[in-house]
Amino acid sequence: MVLGFTAWFVATHAHVESELSRLLPEGATPTERLLLTQLRTGAGGRLILIALEGEDGDLLAGASTQLATWMRNSGSFHYVGNGEQAWTKEERERLFQNRYVLSPGVQESTFSQDHLRDSLELRLSDLASPLSPMVKELIPSDPSGEFMTILHTWMTWTAPARHRGVWFSSDLQRALLVAETQSAGFDMESQEQLQKQMREALRAATGSSPGAVPVRLVMSGPSVIAVEIRQTIQDDVWWLSLCATLLVTTLLFVSYGSVSVLILTLLPLTSAILAGIVAVSLVFGFIHGMTLAFGITLLGVVDDYPIHLFSHLTRESRAAAVMKEIWPTMRLGVVATTLGFSALLLSGFPGLSQLGLFAMVGLFTAASVTRWVLPHIVPIEFHTKREGLHVARWVDALTRARLVVPLIVVIAIGSFIWSDTPLWEQDIANLSPISPEQKERDQVFRNELGVPDVRDLIVVEGSSEEEALQRSETLALALDPLVRNGELAGYELAARYLPSRKTQQARQAAVPDRETLERNLTFAMKGLPFKPGLFQPFLDAAGKARTQEPVDIQVFRGTALGIKLDSLLFMHEGRWAAVVSLRGVTDRQKFRDFLTPWGTQHITYLDLKEESNRMVSLYRNETLRLLGWGVLAIGLVLLAGLRAPITVLRVMLPIGSAIVVVAALLHALGERFSLFHIASFLLVIGLGLDYALFFNRRDGTQAERGRTVYGLVVCSTTTILVFGMLALSQIPVLRAIGLTTALGSLACLVFAALLAELPEKPNHLAAPSPK
Amino acid sequence: MTFGKSNDSGSLRLPTLFLICFFLPGPVAVSLAQTPPQYEREAGPTDWNVDQLIENLAKNRPTKVWFEETAFSNLLTQPLKTRGILRFTPPTGLEKHITAPHDERYLVEGDTVFFESRTKGTKRTFSLHDYPVLQAFIEAFRSTLANDIVTLKRFYRVTLQGEPRRWVLILRPLDKAVQELVESIQFSGDREQVSSIEILAPDGDRSVMVITTGAP
Numbered sequence: 001m002v003l004g005f006t007a008w009f010v011a012t013h014a015h016v017e018s019e020l021s022r023l024l025p026e027g028a029t030p031t032e033r034l035l036l037t038q039l040r041t042g043a044g045g046r047l048i049l050i051a052l053e054g055e056d057g058d059l060l061a062g063a064s065t066q067l068a069t070w071m072r073n074s075g076s077f078h079y080v081g082n083g084e085q086a087w088t089k090e091e092r093e094r095l096f097q098n099r100y101v102l103s104p105g106v107q108e109s110t111f112s113q114d115h116l117r118d119s120l121e122l123r124l125s126d127l128a129s130p131l132s133p134m135v136k137e138l139i140p141s142d143p144s145g146e147f148m149t150i151l152h153t154w155m156t157w158t159a160p161a162r163h164r165g166v167w168f169s170s171d172l173q174r175a176l177l178v179a180e181t182q183s184a185g186f187d188m189e190s191q192e193q194l195q196k197q198m199r200e201a202l203r204a205a206t207g208s209s210p211g212a213v214p215v216r217l218v219m220s221g222p223s224v225i226a227v228e229i230r231q232t233i234q235d236d237v238w239w240l241s242l243c244a245t246l247l248v249t250t251l252l253f254v255s256y257g258s259v260s261v262l263i264l265t266l267l268p269l270t271s272a273i274l275a276g277i278v279a280v281s282l283v284f285g286f287i288h289g290m291t292l293a294f295g296i297t298l299l300g301v302v303d304d305y306p307i308h309l310f311s312h313l314t315r316e317s318r319a320a321a322v323m324k325e326i327w328p329t330m331r332l333g334v335v336a337t338t339l340g341f342s343a344l345l346l347s348g349f350p351g352l353s354q355l356g357l358f359a360m361v362g363l364f365t366a367a368s369v370t371r372w373v374l375p376h377i378v379p380i381e382f383h384t385k386r387e388g389l390h391v392a393r394w395v396d397a398l399t400r401a402r403l404v405v406p407l408i409v410v411i412a413i414g415s416f417i418w419s420d421t422p423l424w425e426q427d428i429a430n431l432s433p434i435s436p437e438q439k440e441r442d443q444v445f446r447n448e449l450g451v452p453d454v455r456d457l458i459v460v461e462g463s464s465e466e467e468a469l470q471r472s473e474t475l476a477l478a479l480d481p482l483v484r485n486g487e488l489a490g491y492e493l494a495a496r497y498l499p500s501r502k503t504q505q506a507r508q509a510a511v512p513d514r515e516t517l518e519r520n521l522t523f524a525m526k527g528l529p530f531k532p533g534l535f536q537p538f539l540d541a542a543g544k545a546r547t548q549e550p551v552d553i554q555v556f557r558g559t560a561l562g563i564k565l566d567s568l569l570f571m572h573e574g575r576w577a578a579v580v581s582l583r584g585v586t587d588r589q590k591f592r593d594f595l596t597p598w599g600t601q602h603i604t605y606l607d608l609k610e611e612s613n614r615m616v617s618l619y620r621n622e623t624l625r626l627l628g629w630g631v632l633a634i635g636l637v638l639l640a641g642l643r644a645p646i647t648v649l650r651v652m653l654p655i656g657s658a659i660v661v662v663a664a665l666l667h668a669l670g671e672r673f674s675l676f677h678i679a680s681f682l683l684v685i686g687l688g689l690d691y692a693l694f695f696n697r698r699d700g701t702q703a704e705r706g707r708t709v710y711g712l713v714v715c716s717t718t719t720i721l722v723f724g725m726l727a728l729s730q731i732p733v734l735r736a737i738g739l740t741t742a743l744g745s746l747a748c749l750v751f752a753a754l755l756a757e758l759p760e761k762p763n764h765l766a767a768p769s770p771k
Numbered sequence: 772m773t774f775g776k777s778n779d780s781g782s783l784r785l786p787t788l789f790l791i792c793f794f795l796p797g798p799v800a801v802s803l804a805q806t807p808p809q810y811e812r813e814a815g816p817t818d819w820n821v822d823q824l825i826e827n828l829a830k831n832r833p834t835k836v837w838f839e840e841t842a843f844s845n846l847l848t849q850p851l852k853t854r855g856i857l858r859f860t861p862p863t864g865l866e867k868h869i870t871a872p873h874d875e876r877y878l879v880e881g882d883t884v885f886f887e888s889r890t891k892g893t894k895r896t897f898s899l900h901d902y903p904v905l906q907a908f909i910e911a912f913r914s915t916l917a918n919d920i921v922t923l924k925r926f927y928r929v930t931l932q933g934e935p936r937r938w939v940l941i942l943r944p945l946d947k948a949v950q951e952l953v954e955s956i957q958f959s960g961d962r963e964q965v966s967s968i969e970i971l972a973p974d975g976d977r978s979v980m981v982i983t984t985g986a987p
Contacts, residue, residue, distance in 0.1 A: 083898075122891065125873050127844050128851040130908055133952040133972060139846060162898030163882045529849035 034459060034572055044454050045185025046078070047221045048195075049445040050177040052202075054216040057172050059206075061164035063215045064175035066205035067198065068166075071179060074201075076194055079564075082177040083160065083167035094555060096147050100511060100545035101504040102497075103146035104153055108510050110144055111517055111542070116524035119144040124528065141537035154497060154561075160448055169448045174218075178449050185223040192227045195219060220442040229433050229731075236729050237293075244725040248718050255714050256310055260379050265306045268369045272299050272362035279361040280354050288354060294679065295358035300722060300741070301337065301686040302366030304715040305330060306374055308694065311711025312704070313383045319375035327371060329697045330690075332641040334367040336634040337686040343630035344623075344682075352623060355679075391713055392706035398753045405754050409657050412664030424620070425672035427613055433731040456582040457606045458595070461575050465553070468569065468576040469500035471602055475580065478598075487591070489584025494569035497561055504550040511546050514539060620675045627678060634689065650696055654751035655688035661751075662743045669739075676736045684744030687719060691748050695756040712749065719745040821931050822920055824938065829918035831963040833984050834859055842978040857982070862917045865909060879909050907949045908970070911942050911956045916965075927956075937961050 052060050052067070068082040100106055109115050123143055126135050138147060160167040160176050167176040183190040199217055206215045252262050276295055280287040308330060312322045341363070344356025416423075446453060460475060462468030473495045482488040495503075512520065521535055553569070556562035569578050585591050588607055595605050638648045659681055666677070694708050723745065726738025835858050842851045855869040860880075869875040874889035884905070886895045899906040907926050914923035923929060926949075927942035940958040944950050954971040968980045 124847075124851060125875070125888075125890065127846065128840070128842050128853045128869070129875060130867065130877060130905055132842065132844070132978075133976075134905070136844060136846060136976070161883065161896065165898055529847040529851070531846060531848050534846055 034577065045222045046181045046183070047185075047451065048179045048181060048224055049220045049442070049449055049451065050179065050198075051169070051174040051218045051445060052177075052215050053174045053218060054214065057163050057168065057175075060168075060175040060215060061166045063202065063206050064166040064177060067202050067217075068177060070201040070205065071177075071198065074197070076182050076197075078180040078182055080177065080179045081167075082175070083162050084165055095150060096142075098548075098551050098555065099142060099146040099150060100542065101507050101548065101551055102499065103149045103507070104499075105144065105146050105149035106507040106510050110510060111512050111520055113520045113523040116144065116520055117528075120524055120528055120530065124530075140534050141541055143535055143538050160450065167449070174448075176445070176449050178451060181223065185221075186226065188223075188227055188230055191223040192230075195224065195227060218441070220438070220445045225434055225438055225442065228438065232433065233731055233734070236731055236734065240725045240729055240734075244722045247721045247725070251714070251717055251721065252307075256382075258379070258382055261310055261382055264374060264378060265303065265310070267374065268302050268305055268366035269299060271369045272302050272366035275365035276358035276362040280358050283357060284350070284354055287358075288351065291351065291354040291358055294355055295362065298341065298355070298359040298679075298683050298686070299362045299366070300683065300719060301690060302363060302370075303718060304687070304690050305366055305370040307715050307718070308708075308711045309370060309374060310378070310382070311714065312707045313378070314703075314707070315383045317383075319378045323371060323375045326694075326697075328641075329693050330367065330370070332638065333690045333693045334363055335641070336637045336689050338363050339633040339637055340630040340682065340685055340689075343626035343633070346626060346629075352619075352626075390706075392702070392709040395709050395713075395753045396756075398750070399756055402754045405654075405657050405751055408661050412661045415664045415668055419667060421667060421670060422672055423667070424617070425674040426617070427609075433733065454581045455608050456585045456588070456591075457608060458580040458582065459604045459606060460578040460580060461602045461604075462578070463575060465569065465576050466501055468578040469495050469498065470502055472578040472580055473500055473503060475598070475603065479580075482591075482594070487586050488582060491580050491582045492568070493580040494565050494578050497565060498551065498553055498556065498569070501550045508546055508548070508550075511542050513546070514543050517542055616675065620678065623675055623678050627682060630682070631685070634685070647696060650755060650757060651689065651692040654692050654755045655685055655748060657751050657755075658688055658744055658747035659684060662740065662747050665743060666740065671736065671739070674736065676733050677740050680737045680740035681744065683741055684748060687716075687741075687745050688748035688752065691716065691752040695752045709753075712752075716745050716749040819935050821929050821940065824931060824935075824940065825915050825920060825923070826918050827963040828916060828960075828965065829861075832859060832861075832916050837983050837985070838980045839983075840978055840980040842976075844976045845974060857912075859916055862919070863913065865913050879913070884909075907944050907946070907953060908956070911958075912968075915940070915942075915958060935962060 050067075052063050055063070064082045065084065068080050068084065071077050071080045095102065120143055122145065123139050126132060126139070129135075138145075142148075161170050161172065162168060163172055163175075168174065169176060181191065181194060183194070185191065198219075202215060202217050249262060252265060253259070256262070273296055276299070277287055277292070280291060280295075308326055309319070309323055312326055313319060314322075338360050341356050341359040344352045345360070346353075346356075442453075458475065460468055460472040462471055472493050476491070476493060476495065479488060479491055483490060499507075511517070517539060521539070525532075525535075553562070553565060556565055567579070568581075569576070571577075592605055595603065635648060635652060638651055639645065642648055642651070662684070663673070663681075666673075671677070691712055694712055697708060720742045723738045723740075723742035726734050727742055729735050729738060835856060838855055838857055840853045840855075842853070844851070852872075853869045854871045855867065858864075858866040858868070860866075863879075863881045865879040867877045876885075876887045876889075878885040878887075879899070882899050884897050884899055886897070887893070899909065910922055910926045914920070914926075920929075923942070926946070927944055930941040930943070932939045932941065938960055940960075942956040942958075944953050944955075950973070952972060954973045957969045957971070958965050959967045959969070964984070965982055967982060970978045970980075
C-alpha cells in the first residue's frame with residue numbers, strides 16, 4: 001500500500017531535471033559566478049553548427065534556405081545564419097544614418113583635403129568597376145566610404161565560401177548554417193526536441209522530390225553533442241543493465257532456487273529508490289537525472305540486506321527470529337554507512353547534497369523494509385538449500401595468509417611513490433564521453449564556419465556601461481599589436497559594434513564645420529571629373545552627424561547584432577561587464593604576463609578550460625575532505641556500537657587496505673582519479689563495512705557462520721557482476737565507477753576474510769563432529 | 772532606403788558612334804546607333820538566328836582578348852576609361868583583368884568571384900548569387916561565349932538585329948531587381964567576332980567595352 005502510494009507520488013509529483021548546470025554550486029568569487037553564468041546561459045553553449053550534405057549544390061542551397069526560413073519562423077532561435085543577407089533593409093538604413101559615429105574610419109584627418117582626395121580617387125575606380133551599378137548610389141552621400149568601412153570592420157571572421165547565396169564548405173559539398181537557440185545549451189529536453197523538429201522540417205521541405213538522394217542533416221555544437229552523449233549513455237546503460245540483471249538473476253536463482261525470493265530481493269532496493277526520489281523532491285523541489293543514476297548506484301549496497309536474511313533462513317528457523325538475530329550487525333552497518341554518506345549532504349555542491357540525501361533516505365528505507373516487512377512476507381517454506389559450510393571453511397582458511405594483506409598494502413603504497421603517472425585527472429576533457437569522430441566533426445564545422453571554440457576571455461568591468469566600453473576600447477588598442485605580430489589571431493568585443501560615447505563624440509568632433517568641409521571638398525575635387533554639387537548629400541549628412549545624439553545599444557535592439565551584443569556586454573551583480581573573447585592565443589602564460597600591468601581590478605583574464613578544470617578540482621578536493629569526515633564518523637559509530645577498539649580496527653582495516661590496493665591497481669592501469677572515483681570509493685566503504693561487520697560476527701554456530709559467509713559471497717558476487725558490467729562501458733565515467741566498485745567489492749571481501757578474527761580452536765575442531 | 776542620387780543625367784550621353792570610332796583600333800564595329808533596324812529577329816528556328824550566332828561565337832572564341840572600357844556615369848562630367856584583358860576558361864571560368872589606370876582583377880569560376888585590387892590592396896571572395904547584377908553581367912558574357920543559350924535565356928530576353936556580317940545582340944534582363952540597375956546589354960560584332968559590349972542603365976549611365984583580339 002505504502003509502496004503503491006509512494007509510486008503514485010513519484011509518478012505525479014517528482015520532477016526529474018536534466019539541466020546539468022543546476023547541479024553546479026553558485027560559485028565563491030565573482031569570477032566563478034560569472035563563469036558559471038556564462039556556462040549556464042552563454043551563447044557558446046547554445047550554438048548549433050549545421051551541415052546539409054548528400055545532394056548536388058543547387059538542391060542543397062535550396063534546402064539551406066528552406067531550413068533557415070523554418071528556423072527563423074519557429075521562434076526557437078535567437079539567430080540563424082546561412083549566408084543569406086545578414087541585414088534587413090531597415091537595419092542597413094539605420095547603420096547608414098549613423099555611419100559617422102559608428103565607423104572606425106572617421107578620424108581627425110578623414111575629412112582633410114588630402115584624405116578626401118584619396119577617397120574620391122578610390123570612388124572613381126569604383127565607378128569604373130563592374131560593381132559600379134551597385135555602389136554608385138552610395139557615392140554622393142558617402143564619398144569617404146564609411147558605410148563600407150563599418151561593414152568591413154564588422155566582418156571580423158572570414159565568411160565561408162558561398163554558392164547560390166548560402167554558405168558552403170570550401171569543397172562545395174556541404175551547405176553550412178549556424179544557429180543560436182533560445183533555450184540554454186544544457187536544457188537537454190528542449191534541445192533534443194528542437195533537433196528533432198529541425199530534422200522533420202527539413203524532411204518536409206525536401207521530401208517532395210521523388211527518387212532524389214535525401215539531404216542529410218549533420219549537426220554539431222555543445223548541445224548537439226550533449227544530446228548524442230546522453231543517447232549513447234542511455235544505450236550503453238540499457239544493454240549493460242540488461243546483461244547485469246540477467247547475470248544477477250541467474251546467480252540469485254542458482255543460490256536460492258526460488259522465484260518468489262528472487263522478486264523479494266528487489267523489494268528493499270525498489271522501496272529505497274522510491275523513498276529517495278520522494279525525499280529529494282520534497283527538499284530540493286526537483287531531482288536531477290544524474291542524482292538518480294548515481295544514487296541508484298550508491299544504493300547497490302542495500303541489495304545485500306535481503307541476501308543476508310535469506311542466507312540465514314534454515315528449515316528450523318523463522319524469518320522474524322533470524323532477522324532479529326542478524327539485525328544488530330546489519331543495523332550497525334546501516335547507521336555507519338548512512339553517516340558516511342551524510343558527509344555528502346554538507347557539501348556546497350547541490351549535486352552532491354542531493355546524492356547524499358538520496359542515499360541516506362534510501363539506505364534507511366531499505367533497512368526498514370528488510371527488518372520489518374520482508375520477514376512477514378517471505379514464503380514460510382523457504383530456506384537456503386546450501387549451508388555454505390565448505391565456503392566458510394575455505395574462507396576461514398584464508399586467515400592463515402593474513403600477512404599477505406600488509407605485504408600487498410606496502411607494495412601498493414610503494415607503487416604510488418615510485419609512479420610517474422599523475423595521480424589526479426587534471427583535464428576534465430578526458431572524462432568527457434565525446435568520441436573522436438564527434439570531436440573531429442565539430443572541429444571541421446567550426447573551421448569552415450569560422451566559429452572557433454571560445455576558450456580565452458577577458459572580462460572588463462566597469463560601474464557603468466560607458467565605463468566598461470571605454471576600458472575595453474583601451475584594452476583593444478593594446479591587443480591590436482598582438483594581432484599584428486601573430487600572438488593573437490583575433491578578438492571580439494562589444495565596442496567594435498557599439499563604440500563608447502567618448503569615442504563617438506571624438507568622431508563627431510573630427511567632422512569639420514560645413515564651411516571647412518566644403519572648402520576641403522572643393523580642393524579635393526579639383527581635376528577630378530565629379531559633377532559640381534554632387535556631394536551635397538554628404539555635406540548635409542556630415543552636418544547632421546556633428547550634432548546627433550550618440551548611438552546606444554537600443555539602436556541594435558531586435559537585430560542579430562543586438563543579440564550578439566547582449567552576450568558581450570551585460571550587467572552582472574550590479575556591475576557592467578564587457579567580454580572580450582579571444583581567438584588563437586598562442587602562448588597563454590605570455591598573454592597572462594602581458595595583461596598583468598593592467599591590474600586585476602577591472603580586467604580579468606579567464607582561460608575557460610583551465611578555470612573549469614580548477615573548479616572541478618575544487619569540488620573533488622571538497623568531496624575528498626568530506627570523505628575524510630565521513631570515515632571519522634563511521635569510526636565513531638562503530639566504536640559506539642562494537643565497544644571494542646580492536647574490533648573497530650578489525651572492521652576498518654580491511655576497508656582501508658582494500659581502498660589503498662584498489663587505488664594502486666587502478667593507478668597502475670593508467671587511470672587518473674576524478675570525482676567519480678571518489679564517489680565510487682564511498683560506495684566501496686559502504687560495501688566493505690557490511691562485509692567486515694558480518695565477517696566479524698562471531699555469534700552462533702559453525703553452521704550459522706557458514707550461512708553468513710555464503711551470504712557475503714553472494715552479496716559480493718552480485719556487486720562484482722553489476723559493476724563489472726559497468727566497467728565494460730565505453731563511457732569513461734561509467735567505466736571509472738564500474739571498475740572501482742567491482743575491484744573494491746572483491747578486495748573488501750577478500751581482505752575482510754583475511755583479516756577476520758581467527759576462528760577459535762575448539763569451534764574449529766567441533767565443526768565436523770555433527771557429520 | 773534613399774541614398775543620395777544625382778538627378779542630372781542626359782548630358783553624358785555621347786553619341787555612340789563617336790565613342791566607337793574614337794576607341795576602336797581593331798576591326799570596325801558597328802554600333803547600335805548607326806545600324807538601321809533592317810530586320811529584327813527573336814531567337815527562333817530560322818536559317819540565321821541567336822542559337823546559330825552564339826554557336827559560331829563559341830567556336831571562334833579566342834581565349835584572351837583585350838578591352839577598352841569607357842564608363843559614362845551621371846555622377847561624372849567625363850567618362851572613365853579602363854583597359855585590360857578578358858580571359859575565358861570554358862565552360863564556367865571568366866576573368867576580367869583591369870590593367871590601367873589601376874590594377875584590379877575579377878576572377879569568376881562557377882558561382883564564386885575572386886576580387887583583387889592591387890591598387891587598394893584588397894582581396895575578397897564572394898558569391899555571384901549575392902550580386903544579381905554582377906551575375907547577370909557575367910552570364911551575359913559567359914553564356915554568350917560558351918554557347919549556353921539556356922542559361923542566357925534564364926536571365927535575358929534575347930533579340931538579334933542586323934545580318935551575319937554586322938549584327939547586334941541585345942540582352943534585356945528578365946529579373947525586376949536587375950532591371951532597376953541594367954536596362955540592356957548589347958553585343959555588337961561582325962561575323963563571329965564580338966567587337967563591343969555596351970551596358971545601359973535605366974538612369975542613363977552607360978559603359979562601352981570595345982574588344983580587340985590583338986594587344987592595343
